[in-house]
Every structure is written in structure tokens, then in C-alpha cells.
Amino acid sequence: MLDRGSYTTKILGSGGIYPYESKIERYLSDMRDYFIDRKAVEEILSSGRNPLIYVVYEISRELRGELNVGCTVIYPGKIGDEYHFTKGHFHSNVTTGEVYIGVSGEGLILMQDKNGAFNVGEIETGTVVYVPPGFAHRAVNTGKTELVFLAVYPSDAGHDYETIMRTGFAKIVVERGGRPTLIDNPNYRRI
Ligand code: S6P
Ligand code: ZN
Secondary structure: OOOOOOOOOOOHHHHHHOOOOOEEEHHHHHHHOOOHHHHHHHHHOOOOOOOOEEEEEEEOOOOOEEEEEEEEOOOOOEEOOOEEEEOEEEEEOOOOEEEEEEOOEEEEEEEEEOOOOOEEEEOOOOOOOOOOOOEEEEEEEEEOEEEEEEEEEEEOOOOOOOOHHHOOEEEEEEEOOOOOEEEOOOOOOOE
16 A cells, blocks of 8 residues: 555545555544533434544654654534544654644644643644644534645654543534534533
8 A cells, every 4th residue: 555665645635645554534433422412422323323523544654753644534514513523632742743734624723731721723725733742632624525634743743542531622613603613611621
């Protein structure tokens, strides 16, 4: 699939990148504890549906100083009032930052550090968002089409999903009056 001696890949839009090394699919059943409306989650799953929320196409490298590339495709939709999003994570290596580059679609990136600092950025075609070291990050698709973005991050970043899963993000993105709206997360717990 990926020739390790080749250093180029191509952005295919909602098809991700090609070639890639690995593909991760996240279905609603993989994220049942993430969405705020647990009742909506259980209703969807018990009706036999299990929507694909997002896919990540990745090329990872090994040595310190090398850079990984990931292309995420978040499918449009909501669970209850809440727009589809990625799980979100801190990097295990807290000294590592990341860059997100918007390819297509419309969305937001939520960023939050362990002291409670919170920041939100827009992702759309051509936007470049810097995620500073120490900030957990989650992308949210607020549009009607796939949200596609590239992520470039150090090969030794690692992913800590556990911490942000325990606290949640301080804000969530829901539809209010037909529009995406950032509201306080009623389940947020500060570390
Ligand atoms: C990796 C980078 C992205 C995410 C991807 C899925 O550091 O931030 O490639 O892995 O957007 O999000 P998550 O939170 O499920 O890893
Ligand atoms: Zn990351």
C-alpha cells in the first residue's frame, strides 16, 4: 500500500490520502460514551444503525524528529443536537504540537489545556491551525458535507485519549436555531 521509500502522497478529498499506511474507522459504537445525548446514542444503536462518524488515513514515521501525516474525514451529521466530532486527545508527549490544514468542508477545532485554557478555531478549505503543545484537540464537522483536514505532527507525539475522556471538553458544539453553537459542556469536569 505504501512504499516506505516514497515520500509523497496525494490528497483525494473525502477519499483521504493515497497511498496511506493505516486506516482507522470510528463508528458510533466506538464512541458511545463521548456524545452528550446518551439516550440518542442508545436509540440509534438499538435500532440497528451504527453510523460511521470519521475515518483517519495515516502515515506514521519512527524516529524522533520525523513527522507523521494524517488525513481525517468526518462525515456530516449529528447525534441528538451535537455535531459529529473526533474523540479528541492530548499528546502523550506533552512537548509536541501539531498543525491542522483544512482541505474541504466546514468545522471547528476545540483546544484545551490542563489548566482549563480553552480555544476554538475554524477549519475550512485552506485554513492552517496551530495546536500548541499541551493542548488537547478535537475537530467538529459543523457543515453539510464531509470535513476533511490534514494533520502533521511529530512521530513521537503519542495519543492520550484517557485524560480528555475523563474530563470532557469545556465546550460542545450543538445545533441551536439551525446553526452550530458553542455551549458549555454540562458534564465537563476540571482536572
Ligand atoms: C493526530 C491528529 C489527528 C487525529 C484524528 C482523529 O495527532 O490529531 O490525525 O488523530 O483527527 O482524532 P482522534 O482524536 O480520534 O485521534
Ligand atoms: Zn493530535
